[in-house]
Amino acid sequence: MRPAFSVIFFTVMSGCGYGLLFLCGLALTFDSALFGRIEGLTLLGVGAVFVVAGLLASTLHLGQPQRAWRAFSQWRSSWLSREGVASVASFVPILALSWCLWHGGDPNGVHALGALLALLAVITVVCTAGIYTSLKTIPAWHNRFVLPGYLLLGLLGGAIWIRALHGLLDDGNPRFAVGSPGLTWLIATLALASWLLKRAYWNSIDTAPPAATPESATGLGRFGAVRSVEAPHTEKNYLTHEMGFALARKHAVRLRAVALILIGPLPIVLALATALLVPRSPTLASCTAIAAALLVTAGLFVERWLFFAEAKHVVMLYYGGARS
Amino acid sequence: MTSLPPPAAKKLGLVIDLDICVGCHACAVACKEWNDGGEFGPLPDENPYGAEPLGVWFNRVHSYEITPSPLAGEDGAQRKERGNTPMTVHFPRSCLHCETPDCVSVCPTGASYKRVEDGIVLVDEAKCIGCKLCSWACPYGAREYSEVRGTMQKCTLCVDRIYNESFEEIDRQPACVMACPTRARHFGDLGDADSAVSKLVAERGGYDLMPQMGYKPVNKYLPPRPRRDGCSSAPKPAQDEKTDFSTASPLLRWIDKVLSR
Numbered sequence: 189m190r191p192a193f194s195v196i197f198f199t200v201m202s203g204c205g206y207g208l209l210f211l212c213g214l215a216l217t218f219d220s221a222l223f224g225r226i227e228g229l230t231l232l233g234v235g236a237v238f239v240v241a242g243l244l245a246s247t248l249h250l251g252q253p254q255r256a257w258r259a260f261s262q263w264r265s266s267w268l269s270r271e272g273v274a275s276v277a278s279f280v281p282i283l284a285l286s287w288c289l290w291h292g293g294d295p296n297g298v299h300a301l302g303a304l305l306a307l308l309a310v311i312t313v314v315c316t317a318g319i320y321t322s323l324k325t326i327p328a329w330h331n332r333f334v335l336p337g338y339l340l341l342g343l344l345g346g347a348i349w350i351r352a353l354h355g356l357l358d359d360g361n362p363r364f365a366v367g368s369p370g371l372t373w374l375i376a377t378l379a380l381a382s383w384l385l386k387r388a389y390w391n392s393i394d395t396a397p398p399a400a401t402p403e404s405a406t407g408l409g410r411f412g413a414v415r416s417v418e419a420p421h422t423e424k425n426y427l428t429h430e431m432g433f434a435l436a437r438k439h440a441v442r443l444r445a446v447a448l449i450l451i452g453p454l455p456i457v458l459a460l461a462t463a464l465l466v467p468r469s470p471t472l473a474s475c476t477a478i479a480a481a482l483l484v485t486a487g488l489f490v491e492r493w494l495f496f497a498e499a500k501h502v503v504m505l506y507y508g509g510a511r512s
Numbered sequence: 513m514t515s516l517p518p519p520a521a522k523k524l525g526l527v528i529d530l531d532i533c534v535g536c537h538a539c540a541v542a543c544k545e546w547n548d549g550g551e552f553g554p555l556p557d558e559n560p561y562g563a564e565p566l567g568v569w570f571n572r573v574h575s576y577e578i579t580p581s582p583l584a585g586e587d588g589a590q591r592k593e594r595g596n597t598p599m600t601v602h603f604p605r606s607c608l609h610c611e612t613p614d615c616v617s618v619c620p621t622g623a624s625y626k627r628v629e630d631g632i633v634l635v636d637e638a639k640c641i642g643c644k645l646c647s648w649a650c651p652y653g654a655r656e657y658s659e660v661r662g663t664m665q666k667c668t669l670c671v672d673r674i675y676n677e678s679f680e681e682i683d684r685q686p687a688c689v690m691a692c693p694t695r696a697r698h699f700g701d702l703g704d705a706d707s708a709v710s711k712l713v714a715e716r717g718g719y720d721l722m723p724q725m726g727y728k729p730v731n732k733y734l735p736p737r738p739r740r741d742g743c744s745s746a747p748k749p750a751q752d753e754k755t756d757f758s759t760a761s762p763l764l765r766w767i768d769k770v771l772s773r
Contacts, residue, residue, distance in 0.1 A: 251642020
């Protein structure tokens with residue numbers, strides 16, 4: 189599949205944004221006074237900016253973006269529509285929590301709103317993954333590792349950006365310290381899990397039996413092996429342009445290694461380094477945390493680019509594509 | 513509403529006979545021509561006279577070569593009898609107007625819909641936002657996106673012809689069916705077991721493309737009839753025909769003698 193930058197940007201930024209908002213919501217569910225006014229508003233604000241940037245980028249992919257509002261109507265059947273609805277709904281707790289953090293709201297209200305935010309963040313990412321997992325035509329997406337991948341990588345992105353914001357805002361609040369051991373362990377665990385999951389995913393798509401073959405696509409397998417001898421058109425068409433993308437596959441092995449390092453060992457090492465650097469040089473610790481966020485985000489872009497570029501659509505079988 | 517309608521009795525669709533399709537592309541060209549000017553048009557091309565023209569067609573004709581593979585338990589003589597020569601099959605590909613298509617249910621706007629009354633799958637151009645998700649959901653490549661119009665385009669089963677009362681009854685058929693010079697394309701109600709198309713499907717063993725996808729295509733394909741290798745089982749021209757020249761005229765007897773030498 190053609191890796192459209194707008195869609196890659198959307199899924200990565202929206203994933204990181206909702207990962208961040210989920211962790212904030214979860215934290216506020218248990219401790220309404222966890223964040224000071226500045227920290228809380230910054231976290232919610234950055235999460236919201238990531239989400240909005242992702243949603244705006246996704247509209248760049250549309251042929252008629254002025255009609256995008258219509259996409260909220262078909263939530264009964266369409267994961268894309270559900271994603272839009274859940275995403276907009278999540279702004280209710282985001283805005284309400286921001287108001288509470290600014291004016292000082294009732295702790296029970298903050299607990300409830302935090303839980304609601306965490307829930308809507310998870311629902312939105314589940315819907316994003318659903319857009320892809322529901323497509324039986326693309327076996328690499330119709331795969332059991334895709335949904336956990338979206339959730340896990342979103343959480344990793346969220347956790348790493350929370351730590352980076354800690355680094356930027358470190359104001360002596362011990363619960364908001366850049367080197368907090370809880371966040372170190374969270375990032376290390378999520379990175380390890382992401383590393384294992386992506387390896388399992390790639391192993392799964394490399395060894396899966398074909399969903400279809402040129403023989404089943406044409407129904408002519410009973411007569412023998414089917415080979416395309418003449419395409420219907422001499423130039424490319426929409427299908428071969430959109431679904432016949434094969435440019436990157438030759439670099440796939442190298443890019444997989446890059447993505448694995450950037451979302452696995454690297455955040456673990458940098459998270460430990462941040463924690464160890466805090467007593468010696470808080471500034472360096474903060475810089476490490478920010479660098480980790482940027483590098484992990486870069487890794488997520490590589491991972492998401494591969495997610496699209498490596499996925500094969502069964503329609504290419506009609507054009508002489510290999511089994512998919 | 514992109515939720516699928518309840519199963520309808522009427523299932524309009526096409527039956528395509530791969531045995532007699534000669535791959536002339538007349539169906540594809542007639543389709544492009546009609547739909548460019550029809551109710552759902554235009555079908556503009558990008559760079560139509562340039563080096564790399566690109567445009568939407570609802571119908572595409574592939575050509576395949578099929579190399580016979582040995583069957584289980586088949587000996588050499590049987591294989592020779594069945595035929596060993598690669599077979600060329602021309603294969604028109606268009607929307608199959610599936611009974612349970614994902615292209616409809618993934619649509620976020622309700623632009624993509626399946627008609628309750630006859631099962632035709634259509635796109636409402638006024639609602640389509642051009643997200644392209646429906647084209648990703650279709651395994652048959654039935655949907656093509658128009659960069660010029662910013663919306664998704666697809667076969668309408670010539671809904672603007674088949675119900676068109678300004679046409680003679682005989683012309684109320686899809687343009688591709690009308691154009692086919694070998695009558696390899698048939699249009700009718702596949703929900704009615706007594707219709708001509710349903711009988712044709714039953715008689716010739718019409719089949720679904722990629723049934724494992726679960727979309728229940730309405731359009732059916734008729735398989736090519738078995739080919740014979742070098743006509744090995746065809747009646748051979750008589751080689752040792754006996755003609756009695758004993759009663760023929762001397763001139764004919766002399767000619768026979770000369771020619772038989």
